[in-house]
Amino acid sequence: MRLRRRTPRPRPAPTLPELKASRNNPWVRDLEAASLWVVATRLPAMVALALGWAWRASRIDTFATVGLNLGAGVAGAAGLLAVSGVLEELFAAGPTPDRVRAALPALILVGGAALARGALTAGAGWAQARLEPQVERAAELELFELTSHMRLEAFDDSDLADAMYRARGRGVAEVARTVTFSIDVLTGLIGLVAVAGVLTVLHPLLLGLLVLTVVPDGWAAARAARLRYSRTREITTTRRRQWMLSDLLAERDSAAELRAYNMRAFLLAEYTVIADHVRAVMLGVAWRQTQVRAAGDAVGGAATVLTYIVLGVLLQVGSVPLAVAGTAVLAIRQGQTSLNQLLYSLNYCYESALFFNDFLEFCHQARTRLPAPPTGVDPGELRELTARGVVFAYPGDQERPALRGVDIDIRHGEIVALVGENGSGKSTLARLLAGLYTPHEGTISWNGADTATLDPEKLRDRIGLISQDYTQWPLSARRNITMSDETDEQRLRRAMDLSGADEVVDDLDKGLDTLLDKRFVGGADLSGGQKQRIAAARGLYRRADLVIADEPTAALDAKAEKRLFDTLHAAAQDTTVLLITHRLASVRMADRIYVLDRGRVVEQGTHEELMALPDGRYRYLFTLQADAYTGQGLAGETASPGAARPGTAASASSDAR
Numbered sequence: 136m137r138l139r140r141r142t143p144r145p146r147p148a149p150t151l152p153e154l155k156a157s158r159n160n161p162w163v164r165d166l167e168a169a170s171l172w173v174v175a176t177r178l179p180a181m182v183a184l185a186l187g188w189a190w191r192a193s194r195i196d197t198f199a200t201v202g203l204n205l206g207a208g209v210a211g212a213a214g215l216l217a218v219s220g221v222l223e224e225l226f227a228a229g230p231t232p233d234r235v236r237a238a239l240p241a242l243i244l245v246g247g248a249a250l251a252r253g254a255l256t257a258g259a260g261w262a263q264a265r266l267e268p269q270v271e272r273a274a275e276l277e278l279f280e281l282t283s284h285m286r287l288e289a290f291d292d293s294d295l296a297d298a299m300y301r302a303r304g305r306g307v308a309e310v311a312r313t314v315t316f317s318i319d320v321l322t323g324l325i326g327l328v329a330v331a332g333v334l335t336v337l338h339p340l341l342l343g344l345l346v347l348t349v350v351p352d353g354w355a356a357a358r359a360a361r362l363r364y365s366r367t368r369e370i371t372t373t374r375r376r377q378w379m380l381s382d383l384l385a386e387r388d389s390a391a392e393l394r395a396y397n398m399r400a401f402l403l404a405e406y407t408v409i410a411d412h413v414r415a416v417m418l419g420v421a422w423r424q425t426q427v428r429a430a431g432d433a434v435g436g437a438a439t440v441l442t443y444i445v446l447g448v449l450l451q452v453g454s455v456p457l458a459v460a461g462t463a464v465l466a467i468r469q470g471q472t473s474l475n476q477l478l479y480s481l482n483y484c485y486e487s488a489l490f491f492n493d494f495l496e497f498c499h500q501a502r503t504r505l506p507a508p509p510t511g512v513d514p515g516e517l518r519e520l521t522a523r524g525v526v527f528a529y530p531g532d533q534e535r536p537a538l539r540g541v542d543i544d545i546r547h548g549e550i551v552a553l554v555g556e557n558g559s560g561k562s563t564l565a566r567l568l569a570g571l572y573t574p575h576e577g578t579i580s581w582n583g584a585d586t587a588t589l590d591p592e593k594l595r596d597r598i599g600l601i602s603q604d605y606t607q608w609p610l611s612a613r614r615n616i617t618m619s620d621e622t623d624e625q626r627l628r629r630a631m632d633l634s635g636a637d638e639v640v641d642d643l644d645k646g647l648d649t650l651l652d653k654r655f656v657g658g659a660d661l662s663g664g665q666k667q668r669i670a671a672a673r674g675l676y677r678r679a680d681l682v683i684a685d686e687p688t689a690a691l692d693a694k695a696e697k698r699l700f701d702t703l704h705a706a707a708q709d710t711t712v713l714l715i716t717h718r719l720a721s722v723r724m725a726d727r728i729y730v731l732d733r734g735r736v737v738e739q740g741t742h743e744e745l746m747a748l749p750d751g752r753y754r755y756l757f758t759l760q761a762d763a764y765t766g767q768g769l770a771g772e773t774a775s776p777g778a779a780r781p782g783t784a785a786s787a788s789s790d791a792r
């Protein structure tokens with residue numbers, strides 16, 4: 136049976152063009168066009184996958200659930216056949232006490248079968264209830280093992296973000312539900328097969344009629360499930376936006392700016408438009424589902440009436456005796472109960488399985504974004520880190536690479552600085568050097584070996600990254616500094632002392648054991664600069680060969696800033712420092728300064744060499760800053776940013792590109 140094409144529904148336009156429903160997704164189109172046959176053939180594979188997850192989560196409970204349900208089905212069939220024996224004796228000729236006595240053994244069998252069925256069903260229910268949390272745990276762990284292991288650039292891919300949203304939102308919860316409904320489907324099927332067996336024994340024609348009552352309801356259930364799913368999937372991006380807006384409206388991080396900039400009405404207005412759109416889509420789904428279910432019920436009801444008419448005719452023409460007809464009525468009623476249960480579970484199972492498929496789809500996509508397996512090759516103590524012809528573009532930005540052929544050299548014990556205007560590519564380059572991104576072209580070499588051939592974890596262990604976008608982890612102050620490393624009290628004190636985090640920790644109620652999250656009882660909140668000191672201590676705590684400090688002082692007061700820069704300069708005696716900063720006074724002492732502009736190195740050299748370039752960009756930027764402090768300087772000489780050209784004497788090798 137082919138499904139009818141949908142009638143077009145009115146859809147309010149979402150606020151942003153990118154929130155429009157994706158009607159071009161081939162998977163959704165395929166889903167909408169799927170016939171009942173396709174659905175029926177897909178479902179067993181999904182049920183098998185779900186049972187595979189159940190098996191992985193707990194073999195005993197899966198085995199018990201399926202086995203006990205099977206036993207309950209067999210007991211049900213035996214009970215029905217025993218009923219036929221009871222009726223046969225009761226409808227026989229002779230005095231009533233004799234007929235009752237004759238029916239007694241079959242009656243005991245009916246009672247025994249009912250008892251056994253009840254006990255087995257209860258046992259199966261218990262095993263099934265135990266399965267759900269175990270499957271949920273297994274699915275969540277799988278999801279987060281993948282999300283935390285994917286390559287960093289995967290997070291910049293909007294398609295993957297949609298897939299992750301679906302998997303995290305409903306997908307992961309539906310894994311356990313798919314297992315539950317799959318088992319319900321199996322249970323319903325077992326019950327139905329038992330009844331079908333009994334009906335076949337009583338009269339084969341009755342079996343055909345029972346099947347006739349199944350098809351319309353089955354079609355309606357599958358169609359209704361598909362409708363909901365395809366509409367829900369279409370509005371994934373809209374829902375993701377709604378989720379983000381709900382965070383902005385309810386989260387602590389945005390609470391202050393929301394008020395300061397009177398964003399409430401604006402955000403609520405956008406939220407309302409999106410919520411209206413979602414509501415309209417879901418109301419449309421509810422109406423279509425009701426139509427489909429009503430059609431299925433009507434045809435199914437007619438088939439039931441037909442079944443009873445045929446039974447009456449068979450009785451009339453003497454094709455079945457009265458006792459068999461009585462049992463057949465019971466069997467048909469029990470069959471329909473099983474059928475209802477089966478259809479109910481089928482409906483939910485199919486719907487759940489579609490969302491479960493989202494989870495599987497994301498897991499599949501995430502697995503293609505995992506880093507190469509660890510090579511185990513230790514990079515060794517840093518002597519030299521070089522980048523040659525490095526090109527890198529963020530996903531979706533292939534036309535505008537963030538780095539366009541960068542060459543740089545960092546040698547042991549040096550302080551190397553990256554400077555340049557906003558968006559020139561400094562942080563991107565730092566992340567590549569830290570092994571967080573892989574170049575699309577060119578190579579990054581550690582002691583001459585391409586970092587792609589080195590063990591990424593061992594490489595990252597040798598690098599302390601003081602990130603520009605640092606995270607304040609909802610963990611103790613101690614963990615915020617040591618992170619995954621063991622606590623070494625001496626090293627910890629030193630890192631705190633060098634970064635100024637000691638003053639922050641001294642002010643906390645429980646010192647290093649204070650939880651840095653105000654959302655929990657006893658948690659503390661830090662100022663922007665205090666958070667940055669903790670982040671700096673984190674980078675310095677590492678036993679690192681290379682410290683990469685990306686704008687480490689943006690939020691620090693003048694005293695703390697000087698202290699940290701002094702620390703970084705001192706640290707360069709036994710380690711190597713890559714410093715990214717807009718405070719150009721702090722890079723004067725650097726061994727080499729690279730000036731980036733739109734993804735290229737446009738100048739390189741020492742402070743003196745760069746200042747000697749008459750039209751140099753560094754000279755222009757440095758002078759501009761110096762001028763802001765002194766009110767003098769060379770600002771008058773350098774006309775404008777547009778006038779700043781790559782220098783000649785010490786201009787970068789990449790200039791030529």
Ligand SMILES: Nc1ncnc2c1ncn2[C@@H]1O[C@H](COP(=O)(O)OP(=O)(O)OP(=O)(O)O)[C@@H](O)[C@H]1O
Nearest residue numbers: 291529532537555556557558559560561562563564
């Ligand atoms: N996660 C990302 N996804 C897509 N594009 C990005 C991402 N991060 C940065 N970019 C883009 O890459 C370019 C370089 O950004 P990058 O952060 O490296 O610059 P930067 O020199 O560190 O800037 P700033 O001085 O403002 O920190 C910019 O055009 C930016 O828009």
